[in-house]
Amino acid sequence: MDDHQARAAGALADDLRASVQQVLATMVEGGCDCLGADAAAPEARLHAQVEFQGAHRGVLSVVCDESGAEDLARGLLMLGPDDPLGPEEVADALKECANMVAGVLKTRAFGSDGDARLSVPRLQSAPAPAGAFLWRVRGGTMAVALRRDS
Amino acid sequence: MNKLLIVDDSSTMRKIIMRVLRQAEISVDNILEAGNGVEGMQQLASHPDVGLVLSDVNMPEMNGLEFVKAIRKSHAKDKLPIIMVTTESGQGLLTNALEEGANGFVCKPFTPETIRSALEPFVG
Numbered sequence: 001m002d003d004h005q006a007r008a009a010g011a012l013a014d015d016l017r018a019s020v021q022q023v024l025a026t027m028v029e030g031g032c033d034c035l036g037a038d039a040a041a042p043e044a045r046l047h048a049q050v051e052f053q054g055a056h057r058g059v060l061s062v063v064c065d066e067s068g069a070e071d072l073a074r075g076l077l078m079l080g081p082d083d084p085l086g087p088e089e090v091a092d093a094l095k096e097c098a099n100m101v102a103g104v105l106k107t108r109a110f111g112s113d114g115d116a117r118l119s120v121p122r123l124q125s126a127p128a129p130a131g132a133f134l135w136r137v138r139g140g141t142m143a144v145a146l147r148r149d150s
Numbered sequence: 151m152n153k154l155l156i157v158d159d160s161s162t163m164r165k166i167i168m169r170v171l172r173q174a175e176i177s178v179d180n181i182l183e184a185g186n187g188v189e190g191m192q193q194l195a196s197h198p199d200v201g202l203v204l205s206d207v208n209m210p211e212m213n214g215l216e217f218v219k220a221i222r223k224s225h226a227k228d229k230l231p232i233i234m235v236t237t238e239s240g241q242g243l244l245t246n247a248l249e250e251g252a253n254g255f256v257c258k259p260f261t262p263e264t265i266r267s268a269l270e271p272f273v274g
Binding site for chain 1: 159239258
C-alpha cells in the first residue's frame with residue numbers, strides 16, 4: 001500500500017468510526033463507547049451485512065454476540081431489561097443498525113451524490129472480519145468493519 | 151390527525167418511528183404499518199382516511215420511489231402528504247423522490263426534533 005492508499009484507508013476508517021458513533025449516539029438509548037484495539041471481539045452469533053454497489057464496492061459488517069445483539073435491540077427500541085424481545089426483533093434491529101451505519105458512511109465517505117448504492121441488509125453466518133472496530137453498547141460488544149472491493 | 155401510515159421493511163424502524171412520534175408529542179389516533187410499497191398500497195385502499203405517509207426508500211418488492219409514484223397515480227391520493235424516511239441522502243435520490251411527488255425527507259439516524267420539524271407542516 002503506497003502513501004496515498006494508506007491515507008485514503010485511514011480517512012475511510014475515520015469515516016466509519018464517526019458513522020457508527022453518529023448512529024449509536026442518536027438512536028440507541030444509553031449511548032455507546034468506542035473500545036480500544038486490545039478489546040476482545042465478540043463471538044459472532046449475529047452478523048448483518050450491507051453491500052456497497054456501483055463505483056465504490058464493498059461490504060459493511062456489523063457483528064454481535066448474543067447478548068450484544070440483544071442489548072443493541074433493547075437500546076434501539078428503548079426497552080427495559082425485562083421487556084419482551086424475540087429473536088426476530090433482535091435480528092431485525094441488527095440489520096437496521098447496519099443499514100443506518102452504511103447510509104451515513106456512504107454520505108460521509110463518498111459524498112451525497114457519490115456513485116454508491118446500498119443493498120438491503122441481510123444476515124450472514126461468517127465471523128467478524130479482521131480489523132473491525134469495537135463498540136460497547138449497553139453491556140454488550142459490537143464489531144463493525146468495512147471490506148473494500150474497489 | 152386520524153391515521154398515519156409507516157412503510158418500512160424493518161419492523162425495528164417502524165417501532166422506532168412510533169416511539170419517536172410519541173417523544174415528539176405528535177398526536178395520531180391510529181398508526182398503520184406496512185413492510186413495503188405493495189403492502190402500503192393495500193393499507194391505503196383499506197384505509198382511505200390516512201392523512202400522512204412516512205415511507206422508507208430502500209425496500210424489497212416495491213421500493214419507496216415506486217410507492218410514491220403509485221400513490222400519485224391514484225387520483226384519490228394525489229394530495230396525500232408523503233415524507234421519505236431514508237438512510238440515503240444523495241441529492242439525486244432526493245430530487246427524484248420530490249419529482250415523483252414526495253413532500254419531504256427525514257434522514258436516518260434522526261432525533262424526535264427532526265421528525266417533528268418534518269411533520270409539522272402536515273399535522274395539526
